Amino acid sequence: MTLRRREPLHVRLAREGGIPLGEPEARAPWDASGIHGLHRVREWDAVVTVAAPEVEGDRAAFVALPGGDLVLEEGPDHLAPFAVALERELDPPYRAEAVRRDDALWAVAGRRIEVVELPGVTGSELELATHKGERTLLVDGERAFGSVPALERPDHVVRARRIDGDLWEVDEAPL
DSSP states (O other): OOOOOOOOHHHHHHHHTTOOOSSOOOOOGGGSSOOOSOOOOOOOSEEEEEEOTTSOSSEEEEEEOTTSOEEEEESOSOOHHHHHHHTTTOOSSEEEEEEEOSSSEEEEEEEEOEEEEOTTOOSSEEEEEEETTEEEEEETTEEESSOOGGGOOTTEEEEEEEEETTEEEEEEEEO
């Protein structure tokens, strides 16, 4: 009489399915890290810390324009220490946020932006979609007639947000 050891179910199913259970196989070059899924888009182009105990508040948000002017969106008026530190890593124009970490230390992050001048354009937010010669313009979320030639890019959606006066921050995405 011969004693046969019964094969475990998971081993039999793996064998029948062509899945090896021995030593792990080498990963493909594109899978070297073993991390899967969608990566997060990088939010900031530069992040610095700044010792600025004299700056009041806990948060600040501002835009640095190409000429070096700063447009305050939130927080204290004294932004110079943040801009000086950030501009060691990042040239204007950029959008920045600063957050107090302790009594003296601030974390400041900046992201490059495109700035265009759009004289005579109304509203505070624009969205222009151009696809196969058709244009759809939204001004502050409402459909509008016409177009903004400086924002037209074939087969793209272009969003613009007013920074100050005739200056707008623009970003685009292909359709």
